[in-house]
Amino acid sequence: MNTKPLAIVTGAAKGIGRAICKKMIADGFYVVAVDIDANAETDLIAEFGVSNIEYKLINICKEDQVKELFATIKTTHTTIDALVNNAGIIKDNLIWNMSVDDFDAVINVNLKGTWLMCREAAILMKEQKSGRIVNIASRAWLGNRGQSNYSASKAGVVALTRVLALELGKYNVSVNAIAPGLIDTPLTQKLTTEVLQKLIDAQPSKTMGTPNDVANAVAFLAKADTQFITGQTIYVDGGKSIGANM
Ligand code: NAI
Secondary structure: OOOOOEEEEEOOOOHHHHHHHHHHHHOOOEEEEEEOOOOHHHHHHHHHOOOOEEEEEOOOOOHHHHHHHHHHHHHHOOOOOEEEEOOOOOOOEOHHHOOHHHHHHHHHHHHHHHHHHHHHHHHHHHHHOOEEEEEEOOHHHHOOOOEHHHHHHHHHHHHHHHHHHHHHHHHOEEEEEEEEOOEOOOOHHHOOHHHHHHHHHOOOOOOOEOHHHHHHHHHHHOOOOOOOOOOOEEEEOOOHHHOOOO
16 A cells, blocks of 8 residues: 555646646655546656556546545545646637637536535545645636636636635645646647747746746645645746736
């Protein structure tokens, strides 16, 4: 049986999630990597090794799959020390062009999926009287043109984080959010060069962030001795959230 502290990381197959897995493993965690990417398992095991990571093909929007995940972990591991809710999607459009399907899809993964994972973790962490939950929101929760679905979902994640911090505080469980800005991942690599350059120009830092920038902040909040920091949203955005940068 695994004797290291255990972290569950969702959306672990690539981008920010994969960097979070790497950093958590470097910090001594055993990682349960969750994703819907059926091709990711071999690759993750090859990179990190079976003594550091296991892969679960789980759709976080499906209540039965999420419940099954936690039930399995409970029988094979002693505690769940950290949960990092990182899985997320975008389906951007101006509201008059946005379909109900695209609204539902984004709310479903980013907010409902995160909520489902938090609920199961809360039940176990409350019982074990310890735990760290880190939710990946986005600077876009403050408002991004063309992202009425995504910004609303991430605002929901910030609110969820604050409520769970209130509900779980007395059980030594901290719940915080990270709000990344523009980060270089497969998600942002889909943007056109022109759009990407405009976004970089609007950054006070004049650079994109890296998945490691987010992973470092997650790792800090996942530490056992940070329980007094809870309900917070930490921006990892090169200063973009400060305001206009004309
Ligand atoms: P990505 O698209 O590179 O990776 C997301 C991962 O989540 C993928 O491996 C995907 O298969 C997985 N996933 C999607 N739906 C899932 C589901 N239902 N169940 C399980 N896994 C699922 O995205 P990236 O850029 O690494 O983003 C990670 C998180 O960071 C997301 O929550 C995103 O909203 C957030 N974020 C990203 C920013 C960026 O600039 N890349 C900026 C702000 C926030």
